[in-house]
Ligand SMILES: Nc1nc2c(ncn2[C@@H]2O[C@H](COP(=O)(O)OP(=O)(O)OP(=O)(O)O)[C@@H](O)[C@H]2O)c(=O)[nH]1
């Protein structure tokens with residue numbers, strides 16, 4: 525096959541490059557990861573593969589292992605082996621649950637992060653902000669999706685409140701994920717070469733929407749609990765699927781915990797950080813200090829108490845995580861000071 529033919533074939537699995545890496549290894553994309561190995565696709569066919577030995581070394585940063593969405597080089601054999609992960613264009617990650625600081629990859633090489641929330645009991649603007657904070661460092665563009673539009677009459681009000689709260693220019697769409705005609709507007713994010721990942725809590729309707737966009741019921745779905753709209757953690761593995769519109773979509777399991785990694789910028793709250801810069805005292809605690817711009821904005825209603833609290837919560841969490849990350853990196857480098865690649869902006873820098 526010529527390079528052009530190869531690139532055309534790889535486009536179907538989201539290859540964006542104009543060139544292929546040199547060498548004669550087979551190029552494929554990770555579409556799923558199981559306990560027993562990886563499922564790959566080369567644009568023409570799916571096949572199973574094992575990670576090469578060096579990926580299994582103890583102490584290896586988990587983010588260096590192949591993850592769903594990665595383009596990998598594969599050595600032929602029975603079974604084939606993944607020998608190299610190509611540099612990632614974008615990557616969405618979170619801090620893994622639990623005490624130990626570990627970054628967990630959600631998806632690699634994605635163009636859009638579709639943050640899905642149900643317009644039922646799942647609806648929670650603070651959680652949407654948390655998801656948006658996580659996407660900030662990913663390199664991918666966030667799109668806020670609200671599902672279950674068909675279940676409520678006051679959706680317009682919720683949408684207006686959310687629009688006012690999120691930064692201008694954040695795309696927000698409300699849809700009925702069960703209806704192809706309603707989900708159709710999302711195909712603009714899912715054209716040939718595009719990759720998107722769907723994230724949101726269990727029961728939000730990620731797999732339902734995936735099936736609708738696919739045109740077939742491939743992913744299992746399940747009803748939510750009536751009293752609190754919670755899902756039942758039906759999807760247990762991330763899966764990358766090729767859609768009829770030409771793009772690739774990664775369905776993910778609903779996340780129980782969404783910890784920041786410490787590398788977020790919290791650009792989402794740039795307006796609040798700008799406000800805080802206007803306080804009379806540089807070290808203003810935004811309590812009862814005279815000349816506090818934050819208190820003034822809270823008094824005038826320009827800033828809602830809920831959003832202020834959510835900002836503080838995320839900021840403190842980011843600071844904690846950043847400190848843990850820094851300590852860990854320092855330990856790894858034998859105590860030498862480190863240059864963190866993404867130093868969080870905002871309050872830290874003024875200190
Ligand atoms: N009425 C209505 N129901 C929906 C919509 N989207 C999803 N549902 C229902 O919500 C329930 C949960 O949907 P799933 O697609 O399984 O949710 P999920 O986000 O994949 O959940 P996990 O796999 O557990 O993370 C199912 O009963 C769906 O039929 C929608 O737009 N409208």
Ligand SMILES: [Mg+2]
Pocket residue numbers: 730731732743744745758759776777778
């Ligand atoms: Mg699901």
Ligand SMILES: [Zn+2]
Pocket residue numbers: 800803804808809810811813815816817818819
């Ligand atoms: Zn202040």
